[in-house]
Each structure stands twice: as C-alpha cells, then as structure tokens.
Amino acid sequence: MTIILNSCNQPKKEDSSSKPVEFKFLLEQFADLKIMRYQVPGFESLDLKQKELIYYLSQAAISGRDIIFDQNGRYNLAIRRTMENIYSTYSGDKSSEEWKNFVVYLKRIWFSNGIYHHYGSEKFLPSFSQDYFMELVKNTDQSKFPVRPGQSVDQLIAELIPFIFDPNVLPKKVNLETGTDLVKTSAVNFYDGLSEEEVEGFYKGMAQPNPQEPLSFGINSKLVKENGKLMEKVWKIGGMYSSAIEKIVFWLNKATEVAENEQQKQWLEELISYYQTGDLKTWDKYNVLWVSDHISNVDVVNGFIENYEDPLGRKATWESVVDFKDIEATKRAETISANAQWFEDHSPVDPGFRKKQVKGVSAKVITVAQLGGDCYPSTPIGINLPNADWIRKEHGSKSVTMENITYAYDQAALGNGMLEEFAFTAEEQELAKKYGSLASNVHTDLHECLGHGSGQLLPGTSSEALKNYQSTLEEARADLFALYFIMDPKMVQLGVIPSEGSAKAEYNAYIRNGLITQLCRIERGKNIEEAHMRNRQLIAKWCFEHGKESNVIEFVKKENKTFIRINDYNKLRELFGKLLAEIQRIKSEGDFHAGQKLVEDYGVRVDQQLHKEVLERFKKLNVAPYGGFINPTFTLIENDGKVKEVKIDYPIDYATQMMEYSTNYSFLPTWN
Structure with missing residues (x-):
C-alpha cells in the first residue's frame, strides 16, 4: 500500500514529473509587491536520507509561521484570521472593485506577516471603506471569527477597527525616530505597557555570569509588567508560543533520526533542548556546535535570530531557512x-x-x-x-x-x-x-x-x-x-x-x-x-x-x-x-x-x-x-511505512499556499 503525505496540499501546481515546461518565476503583482517562485536545482541528485531530512526541516520551517505574525504586532493574528474567514466564507459579490481591494489587503497582510509594511515599517491601510468592511463581516460565517472567550463578533470587530483603519493608532511597527520613546511608539509585540527607560533599566540590572562569554539577554522573550513587577515571558515549550514551538520540535526530532552524521545530530538535539528550556547557555552551546559543522551538506537556520524588528536591538524574530550546499x-x-x-x-x-x-x-x-x-x-x-x-x-x-x-x-x-x-x-x-x-x-x-x-x-x-x-x-x-x-x-x-x-x-x-x-x-x-x-x-x-x-x-x-x-x-x-x-x-x-x-x-x-x-x-x-516567494512543496512517498521517495512540486498560486498554511500550519491561539 502506498501512502502519500503531502506537506502542502496545493490544487494548482506544476508537477515535477510532467514534461518540461518553461519555469515561470514571476507569478503576480499587487500594491508594491511581486510574488515569485524559486527553483531547487540539485534536489533530485540528493540521496533519499538527505531528501527526507529536508522534508522534516521544511515542516519545522513552516510550523512557526504564526510566531512572526504575533511578534510583528499583538493584533496581527486576530486581523489575519478575521480577513481569512471573510475570504473563505463571504457569501456576497466577489466581482466588485472593493472585493478586489479587500483581497489585495489580505495578500499584503500575508506578505508582511501582519499589517505593517515588511520593509518600511509603517502601517498600510485598506483601500476599501469601513462601511464595506462591515458589510463583509455581516455576510460571513459568524462562527469562525477569532473572538475572545465571552466576546461577541460585534465586540471583536469594534476592537479591531481602529488598528485596521485609523492611521494614528500604532502607526509604526518599529519607530527609530530620535527624541521619542522607541518602545511606547513601536507596535512590535516584544514589550507590554513599558517605557524605553524601564526596558533599558531591566536589562542593565542583569549581571552576566561570564563577561567573556556574554549571554544574549532578552533575545527569546517578551518583557511585561505584572503586578507592578517586570518579568520575561520566555518563548519555549511550556512558555509563550509553546503550541507552535512544540510542532517545530516534533519535526526537528524527526530530523535527528535521519541526520547526515553525528555532528549534525548533536547540534539538532541541542537546538531542541534550547526550545524545551529557553536557556540562553544552551542557545550558545547550540550555536558553537552548529558553526563548527563544516561537513554536513544539508543545513538549517531555525530560531529567534535577528533583532532588526526590535527598536532597541535586543529581541529576535523567529525565522528558518532550509538549504543544501x-x-x-x-x-x-x-x-x-x-x-x-x-x-x-x-x-x-x-x-x-x-x-x-x-x-x-x-x-x-x-x-x-x-x-x-x-x-x-x-x-x-x-x-x-x-x-x-x-x-x-x-x-x-x-x-x-x-x-x-x-x-x-x-x-x-x-x-x-x-x-x-x-x-x-x-x-x-x-x-x-x-x-x-x-x-x-x-x-x-x-x-x-x-x-x-x-x-x-x-x-x-x-x-x-x-x-x-x-x-x-x-x-x-x-x-x-x-x-x-x-x-x-x-x-x-x-x-x-x-x-x-x-x-x-x-x-x-x-x-x-x-x-x-x-x-x-x-x-x-x-x-x-x-x-x-x-x-x-x-x-x-x-x-x-x-x-x-x-x-x-x-x-x-x-x-x-x-x-x-x-x-x-x-x-x-x-x-x-x-x-x-x-x-x-x-x-x-x-x-x-x-x-x-x-x-x-x-x-x-x-x-x-x-x-x-x-x-x-x-x-x-x-x-x-x-x-517575495512562495515555497516549493515536498511530499513523502511511503510504502509499508517506509519512505521510498520525496517528491518536489512548484505551486503557482500565492493565495492558495497562504490559505493552506493558515489552515494546516497555524498552531498559536489568536491572543498570546
């Protein structure tokens, strides 16, 4: 019996086994964005174990998608899920100009992982009216809106409207303007109810256990104030973002089973340990092991890595890249x-x-x-x-x-x-x-x-x-x-x-x-x-x-x-x-x-x-x-429980991939 496990079940795709056709790199344009595809030359020449490793690492890479949405703004998941519900279940006219503008707005949210421009950092506004938005909501499946416990749909929409339509409400994801409180005026979800002075004071007060090997304090946590006391909510299993990190770790564990060598297996296991504990010493140990691996062909970046989106340059966004040499x-x-x-x-x-x-x-x-x-x-x-x-x-x-x-x-x-x-x-x-x-x-x-x-x-x-x-x-x-x-x-x-x-x-x-x-x-x-x-x-x-x-x-x-x-x-x-x-x-x-x-x-x-x-x-x-790009998809082909091949396909529809990810790879609650 042959079982096909498709990592991204796309109805529109170019099958890699079909007769050769000219590869289409540019798929579509909207707003100031273009959507492209990339090829993965050399994949077919990898051995089966390497292909299987890439499959598992790729599953881990797309399992953390919700994290970056939430990091980019605390209302992003609620707005994305609201718009996706409308996109999927709205029963009205889908041929009007305003509907087309709505679709563009949703596509921009997908592209930027939220409502702020991915490069310029400013909030982008819809090209449709608030009245039209209310009409969309009214004619959409009410049971699928991402309401809070005890909250009505009307209350949810009233809460979201200022963040969607008002240009003066949290207008920038990251504010770097001199002379302002960079924390209070930035919409990124790294701090809650704090001032720049409070954040700086908190981390200045943390003593490095070994100044020669300083830990990256704050890189994997949100800093909040609870009962008047500042505390970190660490991104780990059992902590903040746990449900998504658990899925990432599940696939990383699968990857260790087909690691190319012991060295690669060792740093993968250390990365898993870091996700389980949130311990910064473990993070450094993982990085030392990872950077010392010069023999593996397949590699991955996976974690809270870059601090560009923190106005203070401390907190890191989650990212992943799976590759081979x-x-x-x-x-x-x-x-x-x-x-x-x-x-x-x-x-x-x-x-x-x-x-x-x-x-x-x-x-x-x-x-x-x-x-x-x-x-x-x-x-x-x-x-x-x-x-x-x-x-x-x-x-x-x-x-x-x-x-x-x-x-x-x-x-x-x-x-x-x-x-x-x-x-x-x-x-x-x-x-x-x-x-x-x-x-x-x-x-x-x-x-x-x-x-x-x-x-x-x-x-x-x-x-x-x-x-x-x-x-x-x-x-x-x-x-x-x-x-x-x-x-x-x-x-x-x-x-x-x-x-x-x-x-x-x-x-x-x-x-x-x-x-x-x-x-x-x-x-x-x-x-x-x-x-x-x-x-x-x-x-x-x-x-x-x-x-x-x-x-x-x-x-x-x-x-x-x-x-x-x-x-x-x-x-x-x-x-x-x-x-x-x-x-x-x-x-x-x-x-x-x-x-x-x-x-x-x-x-x-x-x-x-x-x-x-x-x-x-x-x-x-x-x-x-x-x-930006849509990803290729990888499919495990199994026979009697054993992997026989990993098939690669190149999807051609941006919205389909985004909705598929939101359906099958969305693991966080709306409010974190």
Whole structure:
C-alpha cells in the first residue's frame, strides 16, 4: 500500500514529473509587491536520507509561521484570521472593485506577516471603506471569527477597527525616530505597557555570569509588567508560543533520526533542548556546535535570530531557512574564506581593531529548499551567523549566499526596464549586463563571509552599545568591507572575479541604488526607516559629500532626468576604506554618539525633489519594488511505512499556499 503525505496540499501546481515546461518565476503583482517562485536545482541528485531530512526541516520551517505574525504586532493574528474567514466564507459579490481591494489587503497582510509594511515599517491601510468592511463581516460565517472567550463578533470587530483603519493608532511597527520613546511608539509585540527607560533599566540590572562569554539577554522573550513587577515571558515549550514551538520540535526530532552524521545530530538535539528550556547557555552551546559543522551538506537556520524588528536591538524574530550546499558555486566562497586572514590583515581599519587571528570562517553557496518565519515570503539573499560577537571571535561564523534566490530575482527582473531607465550611459548598462549578477553575488560573499566576521570589540565594549543604530551600522560595516575589497587586485588574482570590470559594475550599482533607485521603495514625503536602506544611503551619500572636492561622484542631468556618474573608481574605493575605518572604530569602542550622528546625518533624510522625480520615472515602468516567494512543496512517498521517495512540486498560486498554511500550519491561539 502506498501512502502519500503531502506537506502542502496545493490544487494548482506544476508537477515535477510532467514534461518540461518553461519555469515561470514571476507569478503576480499587487500594491508594491511581486510574488515569485524559486527553483531547487540539485534536489533530485540528493540521496533519499538527505531528501527526507529536508522534508522534516521544511515542516519545522513552516510550523512557526504564526510566531512572526504575533511578534510583528499583538493584533496581527486576530486581523489575519478575521480577513481569512471573510475570504473563505463571504457569501456576497466577489466581482466588485472593493472585493478586489479587500483581497489585495489580505495578500499584503500575508506578505508582511501582519499589517505593517515588511520593509518600511509603517502601517498600510485598506483601500476599501469601513462601511464595506462591515458589510463583509455581516455576510460571513459568524462562527469562525477569532473572538475572545465571552466576546461577541460585534465586540471583536469594534476592537479591531481602529488598528485596521485609523492611521494614528500604532502607526509604526518599529519607530527609530530620535527624541521619542522607541518602545511606547513601536507596535512590535516584544514589550507590554513599558517605557524605553524601564526596558533599558531591566536589562542593565542583569549581571552576566561570564563577561567573556556574554549571554544574549532578552533575545527569546517578551518583557511585561505584572503586578507592578517586570518579568520575561520566555518563548519555549511550556512558555509563550509553546503550541507552535512544540510542532517545530516534533519535526526537528524527526530530523535527528535521519541526520547526515553525528555532528549534525548533536547540534539538532541541542537546538531542541534550547526550545524545551529557553536557556540562553544552551542557545550558545547550540550555536558553537552548529558553526563548527563544516561537513554536513544539508543545513538549517531555525530560531529567534535577528533583532532588526526590535527598536532597541535586543529581541529576535523567529525565522528558518532550509538549504543544501551548491558544491560547484561554493568553490568561489571557499576561496574567499580560505584567505580570510589576508583580508583581515589588509583591512583599512586601525590595526588595534583587527582580529589578530581569524578563526573558523566558513562560507558556502547554498540552494534554498524552504523559507519560514521572518524569511518568508520576503527573504535575504545572504546570511552570516551566529550573531554573538564572542562566538564569532572564538569559534568563527558561517556565511551563505543564496544563489538560487538571487537567480530567481534576476530571472523575474529580465526586461523590466530599470537598468535602462536609471543607468547613465550605455557603457554602464553593458557592465551591468556582463558582470552584474556575478558582482552582486561576490559582494554578498564578502559581506556575509568576511564583513560581518571582521574586526573586534575592545575589551569592556558591549555589543549592545550602539542600541537602535546597531543594525544600520553593522550592515554598513559589512557592505563597506565588501565594496573595499571587491576592487582589490587580489580578487582577480584569486580568480574570484575575471577583471576590474566586475568591481566597477558593483560600484555603479551600489551608488546608483543608494542615491537614487532605492527611493522608489519609499512613500512620498517619508524618510528612510529600514536599517539596510539607511545603510546604503549612508555609504553613498557620505562618499558623495566627502568626494566632492575631487568630483568622485556627481549627479548629472540628461533629458531632464537625474543620474549619477562615478568619475574616479579608485578614489571611491579610498573613500569606502576611510568610512569603513570610522565605522569599525565606532563599533570597537561602542561610540554611540558618533554612530548616531553618522546615521542621522547621512542615512535618514531624503531629498524630496529627487524623490518625486524617481517615483514618477519608476511608476511608468510598472515594476513592483519589493518581492517575495512562495515555497516549493515536498511530499513523502511511503510504502509499508517506509519512505521510498520525496517528491518536489512548484505551486503557482500565492493565495492558495497562504490559505493552506493558515489552515494546516497555524498552531498559536489568536491572543498570546
């Protein structure tokens, strides 16, 4: 008897066993978003045990989806489930313009894991009226709304309406505006009823048991006040988010049964122990074991990892990426990591801020098999972990470049007109077409593999000293490391890039994006909120200002359109080096005020006249500035209780996958 266990039962899909067809990368666009698919080349060549491992890890990756919704705002699950009930059971007209607007609003909620823009952090509002919303509610199955115990549907809707329709009620997921209480004015669900001063005081009062190996206090908990006393609600089995974490652990336990080797099994078991206890020492032990595993082909990131969504840079969102090594492409990354000490020794930063001995740097190019949590649907293109500075210094770091993801982005963007519209010359366009994809991947390799792992803190400097500016400055530091070294002759000598043309293509793309094209992602009249975007403008604008005397970068006009032109690539590299040296000093010394000034002076404010022009030019292209992916699905094929094969399929419908996840992988209560 053959039993098929389908991890994502999608009615619309392209069967991998059907005759070859052209793979469709771009599926749909709405609002400022595009939905894409990615391929998983090489999956069929894995052995059965590795395929089964990927299946179990993928199940764990999508089992934590509710967690990121709740972390992004305490009303997100209630709003999502309310909208999904309407989407599924509304009995009225589904052909009207307002219904279409309703569907777009729900799709945006799915994409952003809540009601706040995934990148800009501002609350997005429905394009349908409150009266229409009430009509939808009235004609929807009343028994399936996510009411609290003893609450009526009318009371639920009255509670939710201000958070959906009022632009002044919790308007930002993460507020980084200087001079405000960052905790009180941020909607993220990491703190409850507290001020920034109270939070800072709570964690300052926690003594590190071993200052040489500081624990990541607060990374896996919500801080609340109960009966006048501050306390942490830890995210673990038996604690907050327990029902979802139990499912994650169930699948991780299954994964240990088919681990590739004892080392991999050991760190998987340690991760399970961490989820069971919430113990931060166990978290560090897991990270040390994980970062030391250089032999496994299949790998996973799973946990409360990045702190970008906490205005204080302490709490971490839940995420997961399941992957396996791209053997051929990894040769490039391994060449870079094998020369890590050379790059560190030749860094333009003060010698006192360099690592005397670079340890445990590993880099690989991966094929992503599944995305989850804060990495889904929108995903990074590279990762460098773990984040703890002491582990990176003593045990090294793992860096990955997600090449099948970058390939999917490139394929979906073919012919969209962006390059032709914003590149100044035909020569610039040709450099981009010839070298752009490789140059971007090499930048990511350098950024993740060496940039984040470079340098060191001075004794006594806290890794949290830069507070809400930490994320922007850390991304700038890693970008500058990549930009400085991609132009170094060593890169050609090592065979990583074919010629200096690759570096020029990357310089053109980076400065063009930092000064001009990323403005298409910002709402008219707004400044920059997101850490990566602040970082890019900071670098580009600082180099423009400090290179004015030599006219290193200039704004030029052609046919009443604004472009940038780099006049001296070598001097631009020198500027990258000078800024890298300063930002490394800021990090090494924990110079908060210098870091704050750098970000506020160069990374935040937008030239409104240029912004208006860019938005008008961009609108004519009909291109969505942000993109994300739907996941492939994996199916276990069993015979007499034994796994015989794991089948991969590529769904083609975004809404179907989202509703399937909400039906079969939604494990948290509405109110947590």
